[in-house]
Amino acid sequence: MEKFKKFSGIVAAIDRPNVDTDAIIPKQYLKSIKRSGFGVNLFDDWRYLDPGAPGESNAERRINPDFVLNKTPYDHAQILLGRENFACGSSREHAVWALMDFGFKVVIAPSFADIFYNNSFKNGLLPIALSPTLVDQLFAELEQQQDYRLDVDLENQLVTNAVGFEMPFEIEDFRKYCLLNGFDDIELTMQHADHIKAFEAQYYKKFPWL
Amino acid sequence: MAAQTLYDKIWAMHEVRRDDDGTRLLYIDRHLVHEVTSPQAFEGLKIANRPIWRKKSILAVPDHNVPTIGLEKGITDPVSRLQVETLNQNCDKYQLVEFKMGDIRQGIVHIIGPEQGATLPGMTVVCGDSHTTTHGAFAALAFGIGTSEVEHVLATQCLILNKSKNMRVTVDGAVAEGITAKDIVLRIIGEIGTAGGTGHTIEFVGEAISNLSMEGRMTLCNMTIEAGARAGLVGCDQTTIDYLKGRPFAPTGENWDKAVAYWQTLHSDADAIFDREVHIDAASIEPQVTWGTSPEMVISINENVPDPASETDRVKSGGMQNALDYMGLAANTPCKEVFLDKIFIGSCTNSRIEDLRAAAAVVKGRKVADTIKLAMVVPGSGLVKQQAETEGLDKIFIEAGFEWREPGCSMCLAMNDDRLEPGERCASTSNRNFEGRQGKGGRSHLVSPAMAAAAAIYGHFVDVRILDRNN
Ligand code: SF4
Numbered sequence: 028m029e030k031f032k033k034f035s036g037i038v039a040a041i042d043r044p045n046v047d048t049d050a051i052i053p054k055q056y057l058k059s060i061k062r063s064g065f066g067v068n069l070f071d072d073w074r075y076l077d078p079g080a081p082g083e084s085n086a087e088r089r090i091n092p093d094f095v096l097n098k099t100p101y102d103h104a105q106i107l108l109g110r111e112n113f114a115c116g117s118s119r120e121h122a123v124w125a126l127m128d129f130g131f132k133v134v135i136a137p138s139f140a141d142i143f144y145n146n147s148f149k150n151g152l153l154p155i156a157l158s159p160t161l162v163d164q165l166f167a168e169l170e171q172q173q174d175y176r177l178d179v180d181l182e183n184q185l186v187t188n189a190v191g192f193e194m195p196f197e198i199e200d201f202r203k204y205c206l207l208n209g210f211d212d213i214e215l216t217m218q219h220a221d222h223i224k225a226f227e228a229q230y231y232k233k234f235p236w237l
Numbered sequence: 238m239a240a241q242t243l244y245d246k247i248w249a250m251h252e253v254r255r256d257d258d259g260t261r262l263l264y265i266d267r268h269l270v271h272e273v274t275s276p277q278a279f280e281g282l283k284i285a286n287r288p289i290w291r292k293k294s295i296l297a298v299p300d301h302n303v304p305t306i307g308l309e310k311g312i313t314d315p316v317s318r319l320q321v322e323t324l325n326q327n328c329d330k331y332q333l334v335e336f337k338m339g340d341i342r343q344g345i346v347h348i349i350g351p352e353q354g355a356t357l358p359g360m361t362v363v364c365g366d367s368h369t370t371t372h373g374a375f376a377a378l379a380f381g382i383g384t385s386e387v388e389h390v391l392a393t394q395c396l397i398l399n400k401s402k403n404m405r406v407t408v409d410g411a412v413a414e415g416i417t418a419k420d421i422v423l424r425i426i427g428e429i430g431t432a433g434g435t436g437h438t439i440e441f442v443g444e445a446i447s448n449l450s451m452e453g454r455m456t457l458c459n460m461t462i463e464a465g466a467r468a469g470l471v472g473c474d475q476t477t478i479d480y481l482k483g484r485p486f487a488p489t490g491e492n493w494d495k496a497v498a499y500w501q502t503l504h505s506d507a508d509a510i511f512d513r514e515v516h517i518d519a520a521s522i523e524p525q526v527t528w529g530t531s532p533e534m535v536i537s538i539n540e541n542v543p544d545p546a547s548e549t550d551r552v553k554s555g556g557m558q559n560a561l562d563y564m565g566l567a568a569n570t571p572c573k574e575v576f577l578d579k580i581f582i583g584s585c586t587n588s589r590i591e592d593l594r595a596a597a598a599v600v601k602g603r604k605v606a607d608t609i610k611l612a613m614v615v616p617g618s619g620l621v622k623q624q625a626e627t628e629g630l631d632k633i634f635i636e637a638g639f640e641w642r643e644p645g646c647s648m649c650l651a652m653n654d655d656r657l658e659p660g661e662r663c664a665s666t667s668n669r670n671f672e673g674r675q676g677k678g679g680r681s682h683l684v685s686p687a688m689a690a691a692a693a694i695y696g697h698f699v700d701v702r703i704l705d706r707n708n
Contacts, residue, residue: 042552042555043552043556044552045431047531049671049674053673054652055652058273058317059316060276060319061277062384065340071562072672072673082316112435113433115431116367116668116669116671118366118367118382119273119383120383124693137544138432139463140432142382145382145383146383149383149385149386199258199259199399200258201258201397212389212397215397216389219254222254223394227264230264234359234499236492236495
C-alpha cells in the first residue's frame with residue numbers, strides 16, 4: 028500500500044444520502060478477478076446513459092453530461108463529498124477500488140457504512156467523517172466555487188480550505204499509523220503468529236467440537 | 238463479573254489480543270467463501286506466498302454467478318464462468334471444502350451454511366458478503382467483510398477489529414396471524430432507518446422473536462445489515478438446538494452434549510446494559526412493502542406512498558423525490574394500486590423451505606395474473622429444491638404459471654441472466670431495493686414470500702391476510 032501523504036485536491040460532491048455500493052460500482056463489474064480497472068465504471072449507472080458490460084469498451088457509450096464526474100474539473104477530483112450513510116449495502120471492496128482507480132484519495136461524509144469504512148483503510152483511501160453542519164457548509168462553499176479545493180493533512184488530522192478554515196477530524200491511532208506508513212495488516216498480524224497459536228491451543232481444548 | 242450482553246460474551250471468547258491503542262485481534266471460527274469476493278484474496282496469498290491458516294474453517298460455494306436455468310449448458314457468460322472456475326481452482330489447489338455446481342448441496346452461501354450445520358452457536362462467522370449477518374440467528378457473531386479482510390482471515394484466522402456498541406431491539410408481544418419475519422425486519426428498518434444500527438451489533442429479543450422458527454430468525458438477521466448494523470443476534474434456545482441436531486457439520490455424541498451445555502449460556506445476562514434500546518409493538522406490524530430505493534422507505538400494505546412535500550428536512554425530502562422519480566410512482570398512491578411486471582421469490586432472505594411453503598399456500602389452485610410477464614421461484618439450495626419437490630410445491634408453482642428454477646442468487650442482484658429490464662416493476666422477496674440492483678432501471682419492492690405470491694395472483698399488491706391460504 029502507498030503511504031498517505033498530505034495533498035490538496037479538487038472536491039466533487041454527490042448530494043444524496045444512502046449512496047450504496049451498488050451505485051458506486053454496479054454488480055456486472057464484480058465479475059472481474061482483478062483489483063484494478065474499475066475506475067472507468069465508477070458510478071456507472073449515473074455516469075453513462077446506456078448500459079455497460081464488463082470487458083466492453085466504454086468509448087461507444089453515451090456519457091451523461093449532467094453527472095458531476097463527467098464535468099471538468101471534477102473529472103480529476105481527488106476528494107468526494109457525500110451525505111449520510113455513504114457506501115451502505117454490499118460488502119464489495121470493488122467500491123473502494125473503483126473510487127481509488129478513478130483518482131479519489133479521500134471521501135468526506137457525515138457517516139459511512141461500517142464495511143466500506145473498514146475496506147477503505149485496507150487500500151489507502153481515507154474516509155473522513157465530519158459533522159452534518161460542516162458537511163452542509165462544504166456543500167454550500169462548493170456551490171459557490173467551481174474548482175473548490177481542500178487540503179488534507181492526515182498527520183495533523185486536519186482538513187483546511189484556501190481561506191484557512193480548519194476542520195479537525197477523528198481517526199483511530201492504529202488506522203492512521205497504517206495509512207501513514209503504508210503498512211499491510213497481514214504482515215502486522217503475522218508478527219503475532221505465536222500468540223494466535225497459543226490462543227488456539229487453549230481454545231480447542233475448551234471447545235473440542237469446533 | 239459484570240453482566241454481559243451476548244455480543245460481549247462471544248467477543249470475549251474470541252479475543253486473541255488487545256493492544257494499548259484499543260485495536261483487537263479476533264479469532265474466526267467459520268469462513269464462508271463465494272466466487273465474487275474471493276479471487277483477489279487468493280491472488281494476494283499467492284503473491285505473498287502465504288499458506289492458509291486453517292483450511293478446516295472454510296466452506297466455499299459458487300452462488301452469485303450461477304445460472305438458474307439450462308444448467309447442462311454450464312455458464313455461458315465467459316466472465317462469469319471464469320470467476321466460478323477461479324473459485325474451483327483455488328479450492329482444489331488448497332484442498333478446501335467446496336460445493337461445486339451440480340452438487341445437490343450447492344446454493345446461496347447463507348442458505349447452505351446453516352443448512353449444513355456449519356454455523357454453530359458461539360462461533361464467529363465471516364464471509365466476503367454483507368448478508369453474513371444471517372448467521373446471527375444462531376447466536377453466532379457473524380458479519381460481512383471486504384476482500385482484503387478475506388485475505389487476512391485466510392492467512393491469519395483473525396481479523397483486526399474494534400468492538401461495536403450494543404443495541405437491543407425488543408419486539409414486544411406476538412405478531413398477528415399472517416405476519417412474517419420479513420414484515421418484522423422491514424418494520425424495524427423503517428423505524429430506525431438504514432443507518433440506525435451503524436456502529437452497533439443488534440440483539441433481537443421479545444416474544445415475537447422467540448416465536449420465530451430458525452428460518453424466520455435467519456430472515457430477520459439477514460436484513461440487519463440493511464439497518465446499518467455490523468451484526469444481528471438472536472440468543473440460543475431450544476429452537477436453535479433442535480434445528481442443529483443431526484446436521485452434517487454439527488457435533489455428535491459426547492461433543493454434542495458438551496456443545497449444548499455451552500450453547501445454553503449464549504444469551505444476554507438479565508441485567509446486561511445496552512447502549513441503545515428500541516421497542517416495537519408486535520401487534521401493530523402489518524404486511525410491509527417498500528416503495529422507494531432504500532429499505533427504510535417502507536409502508537404497510539394499507540398505507541399510501543408518502544409525499545416528499547410533507548417532509549421538512551431538505552435532504553430527506555430530495556431523497557424521497559429522487560426515489561419516487563426512479564420508481565415511477567406518484568406521491569400518495571395507495572400501496573394496493575401498485576401494479577407489477579415481475580415476481581421474484583428467492584434470495585438469502587427468503588428462499589428456504591418455509592418461505593416456499595408460505596408462497597405455495599397462497600398460490601395453490603390459483604393462477605398468476607395475465608399482466609405479470611414473469612413470476613419465478615428460485616430455491617436457496619439444491620437441498621431446499623429437493624425438499625420442495627418432495628412436497629409437491631414445484632407443481633403448485635408451475636401450475637399457477639411460475640417458473641421453477643435452479644438454486645442461486647439469481648435476480649436478487651442480477652449477476653446472472655435473471656434481471657429486470659429498465660422500468661420493470663418487481664415484487665421481490667430479496668433484501669435490497671437499490672437503484673439498478675435487479676437490473677439497470679429496474680424497480681424493486683421488497684415483500685415477504687406470501688405477499689409476493691399474492692401480488693403475482695392479483696397483478697398488484699394486496700393484503701395477503703384477506704386470502705384463503707391453503708395450508
Ligand atoms: S441472494 Fe442476494 S443478498 Fe444474498 S448473497 Fe446472493 S446476492 Fe447477496
